[in-house]
Amino acid sequence: MGIYVENNSWDMAWIERLESRRGVQAQSEQLRVMFSLGNRELTIDEFIGMVMNSSDENPAPYLRNVHLEKFLPELMEDVSPLPEYFSPNWLQGPFTKPLNSRLHGGNCELYIGGTGGKFPVLHFDTWHIHTFLSQIYGIKEYTIYAPEDSAYLYPNMNTSRVGDIDNVDLNKFPLFASAKRIRFHLNPGETLFVPAGWWHTTKIITPSITLSVARVNESNWKDFSRDLRVGAPAPFRPLVATYLTGLRLMKAITSSLE
Ligand SMILES: O=C(O)CCC(=O)C(=O)O
Ligand SMILES: [Fe+2]
Numbered sequence: 613m614g615i616y617v618e619n620n621s622w623d624m625a626w627i628e629r630l631e632s633r634r635g636v637q638a639q640s641e642q643l644r645v646m647f648s649l650g651n652r653e654l655t656i657d658e659f660i661g662m663v664m665n666s667s668d669e670n671p672a673p674y675l676r677n678v679h680l681e682k683f684l685p686e687l688m689e690d691v692s693p694l695p696e697y698f699s700p701n702w703l704q705g706p707f708t709k710p711l712n713s714r715l716h717g718g719n720c721e722l723y724i725g726g727t728g729g730k731f732p733v734l735h736f737d738t739w740h741i742h743t744f745l746s747q748i749y750g751i752k753e754y755t756i757y758a759p760e761d762s763a764y765l766y767p768n769m770n771t772s773r774v775g776d777i778d779n780v781d782l783n784k785f786p787l788f789a790s791a792k793r794i795r796f797h798l799n800p801g802e803t804l805f806v807p808a809g810w811w812h813t814t815k816i817i818t819p820s821i822t823l824s825v826a827r828v829n830e831s832n833w834k835d836f837s838r839d840l841r842v843g844a845p846a847p848f849r850p851l852v853a854t855y856l857t858g859l860r861l862m863k864a865i866t867s868s869l870e
Contacts, residue, residue: 623749623821659724663819666726674725674816680823681719691720691823695803698744700829702863710855711828711840715741720823729816734765734772739843740808740835742827747798750820754804755795757811764791765811777813798822808832830867833860 659675666672681688703711703718736759737743745754755777757765764787766773774780780788797817798804806812808831828836837856844852 663724663726666728666816666819668728671728671730671816672726674723674729674731676721676723676725676731678722679716679719680722681716684722687722688720694720694825698825698827700867702828702830702833702859703826705863705866707855707859707862714738715826715828718826718828720825723822723824724820725816726819727816729820730776731812731814734774734777734811734813736770736809736811737806737826738770739828739839740832742808742829742832743806744803744825744827745798745806746803746823747800748821748823749800751800751817752798752820752822753795753815753817754798755793755813755815756806757791757793759809759811761791761811764788772811808835830863 659672662672678684680691698718701718702708703715708717734755734757766785766788774785774788777793782789837860840856841849841852
């Protein structure tokens with residue numbers, strides 16, 4: 613059991629009705645930003661229309677990585693509290709603010725897309741975070757590879773250079789043939805745990821709503837903090853290292869008091 617939405621009330625028609633619950637303008641602004649559609653206004657209504665008519669040949673844009681609390685705060689009550697086993701979450705608590713411009717405390721991100729929509733790249737999640745992906749509505753295909761297969765995936769940092777995994781040029785990327793593909797459907801009510809460093813990408817089978825949460829805790833702290841340190845501009849690295857050591861110490865103390 614993953615994230616539980618009260619009364620299983622989220623479906624496309626329901627998302628569409630959000631429009632009447634909020635200002636159209638705010639939604640349009642959000643979608644414009646998400647899809648980089650320039651000055652084109654796209655209402656929730658239009659977007660859901662595209663999602664429902666989406667096909668492999670002509671996929672709708674994929675609305676993804678939307679910070680739920682920021683963009684649709686009224687939905688938070690539907691998904692709270694998060695399952696107990698999503699803990700511990702070191703992205704929340706005192707002094708975590710500097711981590712959270714991108715990870716926003718490990719709060720939910722929302723994904724909505726139609727048939728044929730794809731996550732754009734095979735990747736593992738930035739900074740070696742762990743991720744829980746809960747399928748709320750529709751069916752999504754996940755393709756994953758173990759960290760041990762990295763050498764076959766032509767990594768460029770945390771993304772793969774092979775492009776579309778179903779049409780890989782084996783002359784250019786011959787080692788890809790040795791990677792062990794694991795592919796399955798995630799159905800409504802199911803949650804996938806993607807541990808840090810596991811490669812993954814997706815394709816939407818039927819109109820789909822997914823929620824994800826990022827997690828950092830003792831189990832991935834070492835890789836997470838190294839990625840953050842190494843990713844910082846050189847002059848800031850000592851400062852970042854000191855901050856992370858302090859935070860680690862505080863988490864050790866607070867968890868020993870629990
Ligand atoms: O469900 C998806 O499309 C994958 C999302 C994902 O991997 C990500 O946001 O990092
Ligand atoms: Fe991911």
